[in-house]
Amino acid sequence: FSYGEGEPILKDFNIHVNAGDMVALVGPTGAGKSTVFNLLAGFYPFNEGRILMDGKDSKRYTRDSIRKQMSFVLQEPFLFEGTILENIRYGRLDASDSEVEQAAREANAHSFIQRLPHGYHTVLKDGGEDLSQGQKQLLAISRAILADPAILLLDEATSSIDTITEMDIQKALKRLMAGRTSFVIAHRLNTVREADQIIVLQEGKVTESGTHEV
Secondary structure (H helix, E strand, C coil): CCCCCCCCCCCCCCCCCCCCCEEEEECCCCCCHHHHHHHHCCCCCCCCCCCEECCEEHHHCCHHHHHHCEEEECCCCCCCCEEHHHHHHCCCCCCCHHHHHHHHHHCCCHHHHHCCCCHHHCEECHHHCCCCHHHHHHHHHHHHHHHCCCEEEEECCCCCCCHHHHHHHHHHHHHHHCCCEEEEECCCHHHHHHCCEEEEEECCEEEEEECCCC
């Protein structure tokens, strides 16, 4: 895959992932980790090769059907101007208020939401500027839990987040990933240790793969 006519970002990239596995993607900036996310979600057409999902070529699915099976938790969560309730419900628009609250409880977000001036009806600024980075991440995890996807794409960076909130995030992510296929851009040694498969990327190529033990 190449974004233009220059040097390919990914080349000779070949991996097999079992359903329910957690895959940790590691490597320096520019190695192609985020590109893997973009291609899985169908944001860009790839130049050569195939992506198979349940043994079927991804091109046989519509982009909408693929994305409905996926949830993203990124370093900068997307939050829009609206209530906390509306922002979490964006994960599944037909969810009831009680389902939204249950997802927030599972994401360890309920307690901080209750402390806000109007709880779940507190109106956020565009981008969630009135929340801390950790609180924004907890809302993104709440949204992903509500969506109940088959595949998760996670960038688990937790820089500039206080220790207690980081612990809440890690616990919530464990609940979120349980039983789901997860691709994680890994920044923490603990994530690498717990991964079913570690993929090391260098200049768009897989240079190593295996588990922490092997």
